[in-house]
Amino acid sequence: MDLERVAQRLAEAVAEALEADGAAVLLLEGGRLSLAASRGPHLGPAASDLDRQVMEEGEVVVVEGGHALPQGCAALACAPLQDEEQVWGTVHVYAARPGHFSPARLGRLEAVADLGGMAVGMARALGDMRAAQAKARFARVATHELRSPIAVAQSLLRTVLKGYAGPLTPRQQEIFRRVAGRLDFLENLVNDLLDLAAGRSPELDLDEQPVLLNASAGRVVLLLGPHAEEKGVSLSLHPCREELVVWASEEGLDRILVNLVGNGIKYTPAGGQVTVSMGQEGEEVWVRVADTGIGIPEESFPHLFEEFYRAPNARRFGTGTGLGLTIVKDLVDRYEGRIEVESKVGEGTTFTIFFPRWRG
Ligand code: ADP
Numbered sequence: 638m639d640l641e642r643v644a645q646r647l648a649e650a651v652a653e654a655l656e657a658d659g660a661a662v663l664l665l666e667g668g669r670l671s672l673a674a675s676r677g678p679h680l681g682p683a684a685s686d687l688d689r690q691v692m693e694e695g696e697v698v699v700v701e702g703g704h705a706l707p708q709g710c711a712a713l714a715c716a717p718l719q720d721e722e723q724v725w726g727t728v729h730v731y732a733a734r735p736g737h738f739s740p741a742r743l744g745r746l747e748a749v750a751d752l753g754g755m756a757v758g759m760a761r762a763l764g765d766m767r768a769a770q771a772k773a774r775f776a777r778v779a780t781h782e783l784r785s786p787i788a789v790a791q792s793l794l795r796t797v798l799k800g801y802a803g804p805l806t807p808r809q810q811e812i813f814r815r816v817a818g819r820l821d822f823l824e825n826l827v828n829d830l831l832d833l834a835a836g837r838s839p840e841l842d843l844d845e846q847p848v849l850l851n852a853s854a855g856r857v858v859l860l861l862g863p864h865a866e867e868k869g870v871s872l873s874l875h876p877c878r879e880e881l882v883v884w885a886s887e888e889g890l891d892r893i894l895v896n897l898v899g900n901g902i903k904y905t906p907a908g909g910q911v912t913v914s915m916g917q918e919g920e921e922v923w924v925r926v927a928d929t930g931i932g933i934p935e936e937s938f939p940h941l942f943e944e945f946y947r948a949p950n951a952r953r954f955g956t957g958t959g960l961g962l963t964i965v966k967d968l969v970d971r972y973e974g975r976i977e978v979e980s981k982v983g984e985g986t987t988f989t990i991f992f993p994r995w996r997g
Contacts, residue, residue, distance in 0.1 A: 640760040645675035647753040653675040654745045657730045665725035691715045697747055699738050711735040716750035720758040735952030791820050794945045810909045822956050829960035836967040844886035847995045848883035850888055850924055851881055854913050857894040869907030883924045883992040885972045893968050895924040896961040897988050903955055905930030925989045932982035942966040
């Protein structure tokens with residue numbers, strides 16, 4: 638149920654339960670109280686001192702007589718709307734007759750306001766979840782739509798570069814090669830954005846199950862082997878005899894390792910090495926990707942997992958989007974793991990990911 642309907646039902650329920658002449662629900666929105674729903678005329682001034690007092694003290698307050706009351710109202714009871722997490726607002730109940738709020742009625746007000754606070758908290762949480770889902774869905778659709786024109790442009794460009802559309806002058810060749818390079822970058826960016834959106838999508842939880850880290854590492858080394866070879870980097874896997882089981886999705890685990898091993902290859906000059914090893918220790922399972930590449934400057938450490946961040950030495954070294962490690966961090970957090978990085982400029986980098994060991 639959405640927040641508006643929850644507030645409306647609450648105003649009606651509280652007026653009926655207390656046989657009152659009117660009721661209003663006020664909710665905090667960006668730090669300010671505003672009227673969310675009312676039953677009967679809404680008499681009270683919004684965000685009064687009374688509301689502040691009730692929200693601070695967390696207790697019902699009754700006001701009878703005096704100029705603080707709105708016209709036509711002889712008694713007003715104000716209760717906090719809260720759950721265990723926080724205060725969401727207040728509920729006002731109005732009576733035309735003094736002495737209306739007997740102890741029995743006030744007991745009922747407390748009970749209804751307690752339930753109302755819980756309902757408002759749940760409706761807010763549901764609203765936040767829906768907004769996150771809609772954002773992730775939008776990013777996925779938008780990125781999909783970007784992918785296909787890039788693929789078409791790449792294939793047209795390949796046709797031209799191979800000379801199928803007629804001979805090219807050396808200058809034209811050079812320009813088209815540069816365009817092809819930028820398109821490859823764009824393709825990587827779109828793929829990374831898609832991965833980022835997918836990783837943040839709550840629906841991904843559905844694929845989570847006990848999965849074998851050994852199998853994932855094997856798949857990724859096989860997948861990226863040709864790329865390493867092409868670059869003249871030696872990629873090796875130190876298998877582990879024990880079965881290393883973690884709670885994750887196969888796709889997510891592969892994505893983590895593709896990014897780490899891919900970075901290892903990218904940031905290691907020809908002649909260097911990238912090694913993948915794994916094991917378990919106590920309640921944790923670990924996988925380590927070590928390279929003998931350019932290393933990461935110390936001042937870049939605090940920024941490594943920020944979106945679009947690239948260290949200065951990497952910018953000189955090759956193209957990248959600065960999204961890979963953000964994707965890795967999102968996924969590792971999702972699987973309740975942690976990341977350790979060790980690196981020395983000019984010597985190499987080691988990323989170790991620890992996951993809680995899954996015991997069925
Ligand atoms: P990118 O697309 O730039 O590789 P990432 O998010 O994967 O983006 O990594 C962020 C930055 O972290 C890189 O730009 C680079 O500066 C640094 N980095 C990551 N992995 C390595 C590595 N194995 N060796 C050296 N630098 C690395």
